[in-house]
Amino acid sequence: MVGGGQLARMTHQAAVALGQSLRVLAAGPEDPAALVSPNVVLGSHTDLAALREVASGATVLTFDHEHVPQEHLKTLVAEGVHVFPSPQALLHAQDKLVMRRHLTELGAPVPPFSTVVSVADAVSFGEEHGWPCVLKAVRGGYDGRGVWMLADAEAAATVVAEQLAAGTPLLVEQRVDFRRELAAVVARSPFGQGAAWPVVETVQRDGICALVLAPAPALGPELAEQAEQLALRLAEQLDVVGVLAVELFETQSGKLVVNELAMRPHNSGHWSIEGARTSQFEQHLRAVLDYPLGDTSMTMPVVVMANILGAVHTPAMSMDERTHHLFARMPEAKLHLYGKTERLGRKVGHVTVLGTEVQDVRERAERAAHWMSHAEWTDGWDVHGE
16 A cells, blocks of 8 residues: 555554555654554655565555656556556546546536636636636645635735646636535445445544544435545546445535546545445555455444644643543544644544434544543543643
């Protein structure tokens, strides 16, 4: 697996149960996966020699991020390495302009968009489609990075000029009037078998995913089916092998619009570790190894995952002590820590809570995650009982 982050770390855990060994290409020995995997290659995903080393003798090469250069991936394929998802499929998760154009050709719902090579391009788009509009870096960008909301022509002139001067390829798209964000996560094998988890709602704060609610509350069966079928269709049409996450907007009028694609395990699928019969990490391995795919049904009616995000001020209380108090008060909470140092907004872990009533489960998950981030209980609970 190329990339040593938390996705590789949790994929490693799933590999153990399948009798597989995961070799990880990590940037450094303190990467989350490098801390737990016995088989680590240290190097950059942009270094062909390091990619060759991690792929040597492996059954398949896969990813925990989309940033490997296309030319390197095509070289590996030409040398006989099984790369899943393929470079041709992965390009749609690497290049937003390629993705938008191809999805338009396939008839998938996307917002109006245009490439931006000058300030005038963004200004004319905003005047035609209305302000504000959304400027995006064509490549890279995640957790709110590489995305700028352009309020008017003046803002467009400033931001576009800055980004073009920095060499950033850009596109602009219409701001979607959405009521919430959804994610349809599916998996597909080389054999062509597909499987879908229930569609979830994702809650973003400051551009970072804070909560995932499974299944998406009050999502009508027709729209849920539409989202699942759209994701399965895109997996087939783009020839994706592995997990595909389709991030969606549910518009105020009850329509679906595709926002982003990810071709790997995804934050919106972490709930599946405890909340589904087959987790996204096990399923990704099953898919890229061409095993029959697993059951994606839920283990409880409601599952909520809350990300543990670095706070403005790192608590004096150690993460280990916070874990102790969490387990003492909330033994039902399932905790996953990534081995990362804490800093503002960084995903350092997640908490999953299962139950039967969405508001209760959500409150407990948010309370647990806030405690782990801030070392304070939102309801004023005194950890020492004083």
